[in-house]
Amino acid sequence: MAETAFPAGADPITNRERDNERIRRGEVDTPSSLLMRFSEPLTLDSGAVLSDWQIGYQTYGRLNEAKSNAVLLCHALTGDQHAANRHPLTGRAGWWETLVGPGRPIDTDRYFVICSNVLGGCSGTTGPASLDPSTGEPYGLDFPVVTIADMVRAQARLVEALGIETLFAVVGGSMGGMQVLQWGVSYGDRVFAALPIAAGTRHSPQNIGFHEVGRQAIMADPDWRGGRYEAAGLRPKKGLSVARMAAHITYVSEAALARKFGRALQDRDMVTYGFDADFQVESYLRHQGSTFVDRFDANSYLYLTRAMDYFDLALQHDGMAANAFLGTMTRWCVISFTSDWLFPTAESRTVVHALNAAAAEVSFVEIETDKGHDAFLLDEPSFDSAVRGFLKGAARARGLPVGAP
Amino acid sequence: MAETAFPAGADPITNRERDNERIRRGEVDTPSSLLMRFSEPLTLDSGAVLSDWQIGYQTYGRLNEAKSNAVLLCHALTGDQHAANRHPLTGRAGWWETLVGPGRPIDTDRYFVICSNVLGGCSGTTGPASLDPSTGEPYGLDFPVVTIADMVRAQARLVEALGIETLFAVVGGSMGGMQVLQWGVSYGDRVFAALPIAAGTRHSPQNIGFHEVGRQAIMADPDWRGGRYEAAGLRPKKGLSVARMAAHITYVSEAALARKFGRALQDRDMVTYGFDADFQVESYLRHQGSTFVDRFDANSYLYLTRAMDYFDLALQHDGMAANAFLGTMTRWCVISFTSDWLFPTAESRTVVHALNAAAAEVSFVEIETDKGHDAFLLDEPSFDSAVRGFLKGAARARGLPVGAP
Numbered sequence: 094m095a096e097t098a099f100p101a102g103a104d105p106i107t108n109r110e111r112d113n114e115r116i117r118r119g120e121v122d123t124p125s126s127l128l129m130r131f132s133e134p135l136t137l138d139s140g141a142v143l144s145d146w147q148i149g150y151q152t153y154g155r156l157n158e159a160k161s162n163a164v165l166l167c168h169a170l171t172g173d174q175h176a177a178n179r180h181p182l183t184g185r186a187g188w189w190e191t192l193v194g195p196g197r198p199i200d201t202d203r204y205f206v207i208c209s210n211v212l213g214g215c216s217g218t219t220g221p222a223s224l225d226p227s228t229g230e231p232y233g234l235d236f237p238v239v240t241i242a243d244m245v246r247a248q249a250r251l252v253e254a255l256g257i258e259t260l261f262a263v264v265g266g267s268m269g270g271m272q273v274l275q276w277g278v279s280y281g282d283r284v285f286a287a288l289p290i291a292a293g294t295r296h297s298p299q300n301i302g303f304h305e306v307g308r309q310a311i312m313a314d315p316d317w318r319g320g321r322y323e324a325a326g327l328r329p330k331k332g333l334s335v336a337r338m339a340a341h342i343t344y345v346s347e348a349a350l351a352r353k354f355g356r357a358l359q360d361r362d363m364v365t366y367g368f369d370a371d372f373q374v375e376s377y378l379r380h381q382g383s384t385f386v387d388r389f390d391a392n393s394y395l396y397l398t399r400a401m402d403y404f405d406l407a408l409q410h411d412g413m414a415a416n417a418f419l420g421t422m423t424r425w426c427v428i429s430f431t432s433d434w435l436f437p438t439a440e441s442r443t444v445v446h447a448l449n450a451a452a453a454e455v456s457f458v459e460i461e462t463d464k465g466h467d468a469f470l471l472d473e474p475s476f477d478s479a480v481r482g483f484l485k486g487a488a489r490a491r492g493l494p495v496g497a498p
Numbered sequence: 499m500a501e502t503a504f505p506a507g508a509d510p511i512t513n514r515e516r517d518n519e520r521i522r523r524g525e526v527d528t529p530s531s532l533l534m535r536f537s538e539p540l541t542l543d544s545g546a547v548l549s550d551w552q553i554g555y556q557t558y559g560r561l562n563e564a565k566s567n568a569v570l571l572c573h574a575l576t577g578d579q580h581a582a583n584r585h586p587l588t589g590r591a592g593w594w595e596t597l598v599g600p601g602r603p604i605d606t607d608r609y610f611v612i613c614s615n616v617l618g619g620c621s622g623t624t625g626p627a628s629l630d631p632s633t634g635e636p637y638g639l640d641f642p643v644v645t646i647a648d649m650v651r652a653q654a655r656l657v658e659a660l661g662i663e664t665l666f667a668v669v670g671g672s673m674g675g676m677q678v679l680q681w682g683v684s685y686g687d688r689v690f691a692a693l694p695i696a697a698g699t700r701h702s703p704q705n706i707g708f709h710e711v712g713r714q715a716i717m718a719d720p721d722w723r724g725g726r727y728e729a730a731g732l733r734p735k736k737g738l739s740v741a742r743m744a745a746h747i748t749y750v751s752e753a754a755l756a757r758k759f760g761r762a763l764q765d766r767d768m769v770t771y772g773f774d775a776d777f778q779v780e781s782y783l784r785h786q787g788s789t790f791v792d793r794f795d796a797n798s799y800l801y802l803t804r805a806m807d808y809f810d811l812a813l814q815h816d817g818m819a820a821n822a823f824l825g826t827m828t829r830w831c832v833i834s835f836t837s838d839w840l841f842p843t844a845e846s847r848t849v850v851h852a853l854n855a856a857a858a859e860v861s862f863v864e865i866e867t868d869k870g871h872d873a874f875l876l877d878e879p880s881f882d883s884a885v886r887g888f889l890k891g892a893a894r895a896r897g898l899p900v901g902a903p
Contacts (some may be wrong), residue, residue, distance in 0.1 A: 139771035238771035298755040298779040299747060305780045306744045308773060309787070313736035315720055331718035339711045339744050342704060350703040356810060364808055366544035366643040368713060368800060373708040374703040384712070395773060402777065403769055434839075446580060456554065 094140035095494060103491055114142040124149060126174055126181070126210075126217045129254055130207035135212075135247060141237030145226050149217015150174050150209035150250045153193065154201035156257070162493055163257045164484075165299065166208040167265030167272035169470075170340075170397050171389055175218035175426065176208040177201065185389055198481035203494065204261065211272070212247040212325050213239040213397055215390035222390045233320035233392060241268070241404045245275045249283070259283050261491055262484060266290035266434050266469035267436065268397065271370045271404045274444065277425070278406065288480065288486035290469045293440030294447055297406035303343055307336030311391050333391045334382030341381045346465035350374060406447070413414040414443065415450035424456040424490070426483040428469075428476065435466040456483065518636035529580055531556060531586070531615075531622045534659055540617075540652060545643030553656045554622015555579045555614035558598065559606035561662070567898055568662045569604055569889075570653065571613040572670030572677035573646075574875075575745075575802050576794055577622035582606065588793055596877050603886035604669065608899065612660065617652040617675070620795035627728065627795045638725035639655040640795060644811045646673070650680045654688070664849040665689050666896055667889060671695035671842065673802065673876035676809045679849065683811065683822045683828070691892035695833040695874045695884065698845030699819040699852055705840060708748055709803035712741030725797050738796045739787030746786045752836035755779055767787055811852070819848065820855035823825050829895070830860040831852050831888040833881065840871040850873035861888065 128146040137143065151174040156163060166176050166189065177193040179186060191205060193199040210218035213236070221236035228235075252260060263276045263284050270292025278285045296304075311317055314332025318325050342350075354374040358364065361371065370376040410416035425448050429441035438459050448455040458479045464469045467478065488495045535552040542548065561568060567575065582598040584591060598604040598611060615623035618641070626641035657665060657803040668681045670687050673860075675697025682692045695819050701709075716722055718888050719737025747755075759779040763769065766776065775781040815821035830853050834846035843864050853860040863884045867873045873881065893900045 129794075141771075234773070238773075246581045295761060296775070297752065298759050298761060299752045301761070301777050302743075302755065302779050302783050305775075305777075305783055306740060306747070309743060309784070310715055310718075310740045312773075313715075313719065313740055335711060335715045335718055335740065337706075338714060342707045342711070346705045348700065350707065354703050356700060356703060356706070356813075366546075368639070368643075368804065369718075370710070372703070372706050372710075372766075374707050378707050379714070399660055399773065432869075 096478055099231070108209070128217055129251055129304045131250060131254075133250075134295075135243075135250070136241040137237055137243045137246075139237050141236070143219060146212075146219040146223075146247070147217070148209050148212075148219075148247060149214075149259075150207060150251060150489070151178060152208075153177050153206040154204050156205035156255075157493075160257050161259065161261060161491060162204050163252070163255075164204045164206045164258050164262045164264060165252065165260050165276075166193065166199070166206060166367070167244075167248070167263065167269035167276075168208065168211065168402065169265070169267040169269045169335075171385070171394075172269070173214065174208045175216075177206070188470060191470070192477060192480060196283035197266065198484065204484075207252070209248055209251055209256065211244045211268075211397065213244070213393060213400060214246050215393040218247070220390070221320070221392035221396055231321075231323045234395075236396065238399055239396060240400050241271045241275045242279060242409075244400065245272055245279055248272070249280055250275075252283070259285060261282040261493065262487060264288040264290070266482070267292060267466065268401050270436075271296075271401065274406060274417075275404075277421060277423050278409070280439065281418075281421045281423055284423045285491055286424045286426070286484070288426045288428065288483065289441075289444060291430060291433055291436045291441070291466055292444065293436055294407060294417075294443045296401050296403075297440065298431075300343075301402045303340065303435075304402055306339050307398060310335040310339070311395060317341045317391060320393055320395075327388065329391045330386040332380075333386045333389065333394060336394060337385040337389075338378045338382040341378060343435045344465060344467040346430060346434065346463055348463040351366070352463065353377075394485045414447035418448050418453055420450070421451055423453070424487050427455060427457045428460065428479060430460050430462050430466070430468040430473075430476075431466065432463045433466040433468065456472065515624050518821060520865060521630060533602065533622055533766060534656055536655060536659075538655075539594040540648075540655065542642055542648045542651075543645040548624060548642070551617075552622070552630075553614050553617075553624075553652060554619075555612060555656060556583060557613075558582050558611040559609050561610040561660075565662050566666060566896060567609050568657070568660075568665050568717075569611045569667045569669060570657065570665050570681075571598065571604070571611060572649075572653070572668065572674035572681075573613065574670070574672040574674045575614065575806065576790070576799075577674070578619065579613045579615045580621075580691075582611070589774055596875070597882060597885060601881045603889065605889075608893070609666065609889075614653055614656055614658070616673075616802065617650045618649070618798060618799070620798040621893065622627055623643075625795070626725070626797035626801055629841045632675045636726075636728045638728070640641055641797070641801065643804055643808075644801060645805050646676045647684060649805065649816075650677055650684055653677070653681075657681065657688070657877070664690060667691040667693065667892060669693040669695070669885070672697060673806050674785065674869065676701075678890050679811060679822075680809075682828050683814070683827060686823075686826050686828055690829045691829045691831070691889070693831045693833065693888065694846075694849060696835060696838055696841045696846070696871055698841055698850065699812060699822075699848045701808075702802065702848045703804050705748075706807045706842075708744065710809055711744050712803060713800050715740040715744070715776040716800060719796075722796060724799075727796070727808065733791065734796045735791040738791045738794065739784075742790040742801060746783060748840045749870060749872040751839065751868055753837060753868040754870055757868065759784075819852035823853050823856035826853070826856055826858045828858070830858055831884070832862045833884060834863075835865050835867050835869065835871070835873040835878075835881075837868045838871040838873065846895075
């Protein structure tokens with residue numbers, strides 16, 4: 094990370110300080126995350142105020158002298174700040190290593206890349222699992238409901254604390270795409286280029302429905318205890334697992350499920366006439382559910398799904414999403430995937446139409462793939478090319494070195 | 499119902515006999531269902547044998563002298579035998595009154611219509627809530643897993659018991675459509691005409707996935723008690739409700755949800771920044787869940803979803819669905835709906851292709867509608883016309899009176 098003078102009210106904590114105990118216990122062998130603590134209050138859309146809060150984040154690459162090469166990555170619902178480093182707890186590769194790294198489309202040899210855990214999350218940033226300063230206990234459902242705009246508000250404070258006035262680019266998919274859109278709306282003058290991927294101007298009724306199923310599954314789990322599971326030494330694992338299984342189906346396409354699993358059986362020659370995971374697709378979904386509960390907080394899942402449900406740019410702007418972007422000077426590149434049925438291309442088109450109506454500079458790329466909504470997290474060469482090409486053009490316009498054409 | 503001499507091993511029980519107590523308690527004011535009890539064993543695909551079993555059914559119209567005007571209706575996952583009469587417990591109209599009744603496309607003035615609750619169901623027919631004769635307790639998970647072919651096997655016994663050699667038509671949608679297909683395969687010589695609606699030759703991996711989510715939601719409910727909830731005086735209402743909510747989203751189309759609800763709020767002017775059902779679509783889904791648990795048995799839900807998962811005509815016939823239909827003399831009419839994403843038109847086309855490959859007499863109708871999978875249960879004039887027209891043509895070929903052209 095570049096040397097930065099941190100402003101008053103922003104207090105960086107070294108990862109080692111936070112993780113000393115874990116490292117001592119041998120649970121993690123690498124620093125997990127940077128932390129920035131803020132003592133200046135954050136006022137939320139709901140009117141609630143967080144007086145003492147923090148953001149967990151990671152950076153990759155170096156901030157240049159002009160501080161003009163910073164790229165902010167916005168993560169999706171169950172993502173975190175570990176976009177391009179091995180996850181300190183799960184040991185898995187960063188969730189965007191396909192796209193972010195030296196020589197990659199978001200090239201850490203050229204750009205200073207920041208990725209922070211969202212407000213309401215569970216990976217270092219203040220959320221429902223954090224301690225409520227007024228009680229000394231985890232907030233649980235006393236944590237205020239946050240919005241996408243609140244997440245962006247918090248990120249803007251982090252970016253300020255890092256001494257960056259204007260981001261070269263903001264990039265993200267799904268819930269991350271919503272944040273990118275909100276950055277362009279709330280802080281348009283601080284964003285040179287924006288890439289909202291697999292998103293829309295608002296969350297659709299069907300998607301609200303799927304989220305509500307997940308929330309009800311969590312709340313139906315008696316171990317959820319009205320959100321106070323931590324005090325009871327419990328976790329609503331079964332409910333959260335069901336929520337994840339249902340959601341996961343929406344992240345992949347029917348075609349991909351058919352290609353990967355079809356009706357193939359799991360480690361058996363014929364069906365068992367029972368309720369075991371006879372089919373590979375069942376086994377796969379159960380695995381998605383059971384591994385998720387080890388890395389994600391159930392209350393955070395409630396809060397972040399709610400933030401997505403509430404997202405509606407038109408509602409923020411007299412019923413017209415186009416009004417959200419009036420006067421935007423940001424260069425936009427909107428990306429969708431043909432087999433994404435959670436945020437289908439039609440949703441991305443609503444973004445493009447709103448930007449067009451605001452006379453914005455916008456390009457639109459629909460990527461042909463059978464990988465569904467999660468395509469933005471997977472190895473998809475034409476997607477990589479689109480991101481690389483757009484950023485290169487924007488870098489040239491920004492006067493950043495772009496290397497060979 | 500026509501006067502019939504019932505064969506040995508089939509014993510009709512009057513509805514009044516069964517419902518006397520309920521009627522005395524004033525819970526129902528009409529007879530609820532006919533029952534046929536069978537003492538001759540039923541051997542299932544799994545190899546298990548039901549030695550003492552029964553079918554709950556309803557009939558409408560009159561069987562003609564030649565016994566050539568019988569139409570069997572096959573219900574979907576959560577349907578029952580009350581296709582065209584007020585439901586004795588819920589008081590709601592029959593689930594297919596749009597299609598079945600005097601003068602309706604399935605005209606009870608012309609046809610003798612039979613609808614029976616499926617094996618494994620919870621509305622009179624033997625299922626997991628029935629008493630296991632070997633223990634005197636409800637079967638629970640000791641009930642053998644049944645298949646679509648088992649359901650049809652049981653229905654065939656009912657049809658025989660009613661003295662009918664050949665059905666004029668077999669009609670059904672979704673799981674009912676699977677049964678129609680299986681009728682054509684298992685008892686093709688007893689089916690003059692067949693209408694599989696919104697079905698396919700096998701259950702898709704995505705649909706298996708959604709079913710598995712529902713099953714896991716039920717089994718995650720501590721009140722499920724390994725399927726022995728009845729003995730404990732409990733019911734896994736929360737889990738079953740979540741299962742129903744998730745499934746219900748798949749029964750409707752995104753367009754219909756957008757048209758009916760959009761992002762409209764439920765009885766409020768602005769969001770509450772909380773986890774109440776702020777949006778109408780949430781309230782609607784919660785209602786779907788909470789009303790379902792009052793009329794459906796959770797274990798039956800496990801069994802019937804499993805039967806659908808196992809359905810695969812190709813697997814039954816050396817990997818070729820077409821082989822299932824070789825030599826079929828039945829007249830087929832396959833129907834799909836443009837906005838059905840659970841059983842999309844492509845699935846119906848697999849049926850049509852298999853029938854074509856078997857040189858069957860088949861017509862195919864894709865109905866333009868935004869109502870999704872459930873369109874077959876809703877008022878959809880072009881669907882009604884298609885069913886009416888096909889049955890009229892088949893009736894003419896069968897030598898049945900068809901009235902004015």
